[in-house]
Amino acid sequence: MEKKYFNPFDLIDEQTEDVDIWKYLALHHELTELPNRRMLHMSMDGYLKMAKENGTSLAVVIIDLDKFKKINDIFGHFTGDALLIDVASRLTALSVYGIHAFHMSGDEFVLLIEQADELDGKLKLLKEIFDKPFYVENKQMPIGASIGISLFPKHSLDAGELLEYADRAMYKAKSSIENRCKFYEDA
Structure with a gap:
């Protein structure tokens, strides 16, 4: 019979893995696995600092379904959850264009768009996401989006203000009949 040995380093490996899992869960939405509100707040100053150092702009986009x-x-709710996962998947696909998606809560998402001086083309990509029908279990879902946008450095240099301004613009877009996408100055 082969002897078995206790290796205390196995416990450390298990605990390290557990810590990594808990960190991931703390910083990502449990359903969509997108970075969550906490991760957005932790990341935003870094994105703003990078934009400032590179002399570029950054767009903060709030999307409400x-x-x-x-x-x-x-x-x-099963259908609603499946729809949120599909929306998150489509938003995640935009990351190759410097568009970073976060799932705030419920049906609200935030995008941080690098190189906002190229915003028209990037917003066109976003529009295409919501122009393409969403299906769950072969049923087309009648979903749309209200979108609010604020710009760094044009509207503010502060992360909290940029989020607030994008949120105000989103609510203005939600109440608008003709334009479901509003910039802060339009709000």
């Missing part, structure tokens, strides 16, 4: 509550009420 239209009719999401209605979808949950009619089709159920």
Whole structure:
């Protein structure tokens, strides 16, 4: 019979793995696995510092899904969850364009868009995401998005203010019939 030995380093490896899992869970949305609100607040100053050092701009974009509550009420939370996962997947695909997605909560997402001087083209990509139909279990979901945008350094140099201004613009877009995307100065 082969002798077994206790190796205390195995415990350290297990604990390190547990810590890594807990860190990940603390910084990512449990459903969509996008970075969450905490990670956004931890990251935003770094993105702003990088934009300042590079002499570029940064767009803060808040997206609120239209009719999401209605979808949950009619089709159920499983369908709503599947829809959120699909939205998150589409937003994540934009990362190759310097567009970083965060899941704030519920049906609200935030994008940090680097090189905001190229914003028109990047917003076109975002528009295409919501122009393309969403399906869950072969049913088309009637989802849209209200989008608010603030710009660094044009509107503010402060991370908190940029989020607040994008949020105000998003609520203005939500109440607008003709334009579901508003910049802070339009709000």
